[in-house]
Amino acid sequence: MPGAGAHLGGDWYDLFRLPGDRFGVVRGDVSGHGLDPAVITGRLRSALRAYALDSEDPAQVLGKLDRKANHFEHGAMATVAYGVFDPGRRHLALSLAGHLPPVVASPGQRATLAPAPPDPPIGLTIATRPRRTTVLTLAPDTVLAFYTDGLVERRDQLIDVGMRRLTELIETDDPEHLCARVMTSQVGSRPAQDDVALLITRCGAACRP
Numbered sequence: 001m002p003g004a005g006a007h008l009g010g011d012w013y014d015l016f017r018l019p020g021d022r023f024g025v026v027r028g029d030v031s032g033h034g035l036d037p038a039v040i041t042g043r044l045r046s047a048l049r050a051y052a053l054d055s056e057d058p059a060q061v062l063g064k065l066d067r068k069a070n071h072f073e074h075g076a077m078a079t080v081a082y083g084v085f086d087p088g089r090r091h092l093a094l095s096l097a098g099h100l101p102p103v104v105a106s107p108g109q110r111a112t113l114a115p116a117p118p119d120p121p122i123g124l125t126i127a128t129r130p131r132r133t134t135v136l137t138l139a140p141d142t143v144l145a146f147y148t149d150g151l152v153e154r155r156d157q158l159i160d161v162g163m164r165r166l167t168e169l170i171e172t173d174d175p176e177h178l179c180a181r182v183m184t185s186q187v188g189s190r191p192a193q194d195d196v197a198l199l200i201t202r203c204g205a206a207c208r209p
Contacts, residue, residue, distance in 0.1 A: 010030030011029050012029075013199040014028075020086075028045070028081075029195070044069065044078060058094060079122070079149075080121075081099040081101070087203070096117070101116050103143075103166055104136070106142045138203045143200060144200070147166065150195045162186070179200055
C-alpha cells in the first residue's frame with residue numbers, strides 16, 4: 001500500500017525457491033516515495049535474488065547487496081530482512097539490515113518479536129564488521145509476520161506501541177485472515193502516512209521432522 005498520496009512506493013516483499021528445497025523470504029523498504037524508490041526497489045530485488053544463489057548465509061547475501069547499493073545506488077538507503085527457510089530442519093536463518101524483526105507466533109504461545117539483532121541498513125555505509133545471521137527453530141504451524149515500518153509507525157505515537165499492537169494481533173491463524181485483520185486494525189480506512197507492506201507465512205506440515 002503506497003503512502004503519502006503516491007501511487008508507487010519503495011516497499012517490497014519477495015518469496016522464492018532456492019536449491020535444496022529451501023526458500024528465501026524478503027521484506028524491504030527503500031527510503032522515499034514515488035518512482036525513484038520504486039525503480040531502486042526493482043534493482044535491489046533482482047540483485048538479492050542473484051546473490052541468494054551464491055551464498056546460503058543471509059548475512060553474506062545482504063553484505064553483497066550493501067556493496068552493490070553503495071557503488072551503484074548513490075544516496076539510496078534501504079532496510080531489508082532476509083531469511084532462508086529450511087522446511088526439512090524447521091530452521092529459519094535470518095539477517096536484518098536495519099529492518100524491524102518479524103513477529104513469530106507458535107501454537108500455544110504468545111507472539112513475540114524474533115530475537116535477531118539489526119545490522120546497518122543497505123546503502124548507508126559499507127559495514128565495518130560482519131553482518132550477523134540468527135537461526136530460529138520453528139514448530140509446526142508457526143506463523144511469521146514480516147512488515148515495514150509504515151505498518152507500525154505513527155507521528156503521534158512511539159513505534160514501540162505499534163509493534164506491541166502488532167504482536168497482539170498475530171496468532172496461528174490462516175495467513176490471509178491475519179493479513180486482513182492486521183491491515184484493518186493498523187491502517188483501516190485512513191490514508192497511509194507511509195508505504196505499508198505485510199507478508200505473513202505459516203510453517204505447515206512440511207515443517208514436521
